[in-house]
Amino acid sequence: MNDNYVSISIRTAGHCFANANYVTKGDKKRKIRFEATWAIIKHPSRGKILFDTGYTHRFHRATKYFPNSIYAMLTKVEIELSQEAKMQINPDEVSHVILSHLHADHVGGLIDFPNANCWASEKCLNQFQKTPKWRGFAKGLLHELFPEKWIKNCKTFESCNSIIHEILGKGYDLFGDNSIVMYPLPGHAAGQFGALVQTKNGPIFLVADAFWDMRAITHKMGPDPIVRLFFDNWKDYNTTLNKLRKFHKAHPTVPLLATHCPKTVEMIYSPKTI
Ligand SMILES: [Zn+2]
Numbered sequence: 001m002n003d004n005y006v007s008i009s010i011r012t013a014g015h016c017f018a019n020a021n022y023v024t025k026g027d028k029k030r031k032i033r034f035e036a037t038w039a040i041i042k043h044p045s046r047g048k049i050l051f052d053t054g055y056t057h058r059f060h061r062a063t064k065y066f067p068n069s070i071y072a073m074l075t076k077v078e079i080e081l082s083q084e085a086k087m088q089i090n091p092d093e094v095s096h097v098i099l100s101h102l103h104a105d106h107v108g109g110l111i112d113f114p115n116a117n118c119w120a121s122e123k124c125l126n127q128f129q130k131t132p133k134w135r136g137f138a139k140g141l142l143h144e145l146f147p148e149k150w151i152k153n154c155k156t157f158e159s160c161n162s163i164i165h166e167i168l169g170k171g172y173d174l175f176g177d178n179s180i181v182m183y184p185l186p187g188h189a190a191g192q193f194g195a196l197v198q199t200k201n202g203p204i205f206l207v208a209d210a211f212w213d214m215r216a217i218t219h220k221m222g223p224d225p226i227v228r229l230f231f232d233n234w235k236d237y238n239t240t241l242n243k244l245r246k247f248h249k250a251h252p253t254v255p256l257l258a259t260h261c262p263k264t265v266e267m268i269y270s271p272k273t274i
Helices: 058-062 069-074 122-130 133-139 225-230 234-250
Strands: 007-019 031-043 047-051 094-098 117-120 161-165 169-173 180-184 193-199 202-208 256-258
Touching: 007 193, 161 180, 225 234, 234 256
Parallel strands: 047 094, 094 117, 202 256
Antiparallel strands: 007 031, 031 047, 161 169, 169 180, 180 193, 193 202
């Protein structure tokens, strides 16, 4: 029996605006708010763990000048200091930060948690290393948001024991106790992973940007293909979507929480204490 259950609290730090008709093909043309959600996971022996970090004010500083300013032009970001991850949880209490992928709305707070172990996929690290700073914005990477030498200190999911899931394929058991297992969800960004976590009330799958709106899973209503311009691999994205549709069909009670999905936003601060 597994008694390494974790508890989870969904938070948000900043938001940007997206075109509804791009997020879900066929939706009315209007701007919708894209919350940059992240999660605090409390593990019985490993302490407090962050899954992504949301935005920080550093996004504005990092995108002040050309060419990074193009990123800010395409993505209008609003962030209040009181919302930043470090204001919602004491950095000294955070033992691990899991990065689903390296886009600015996921890694924005990383620098504020210098004592935590950072985790990412090998592909994310490789892409970061081979992308020169000046070209990073084109891949959604802002080198200014990363601590110095973070690559050297970052642990990879692939260094953990692997587990095979009948639908999700090969996953990596972060702490060897099945409490947090990382599965690849490629397509949106190079090396994106999601976290299947075990809570007392059942599993929850944090799927990052594998989709933006749950209707992509339940109603096959995915984004407009125009967004492929900003994606790493459109074919992989659709393969990942199909995998998640299959997972949802087989496990309809397991919540799939995507970073910007309205269903995830509904869960912000629930439960209130962690
Ligand atoms: Zn992203």
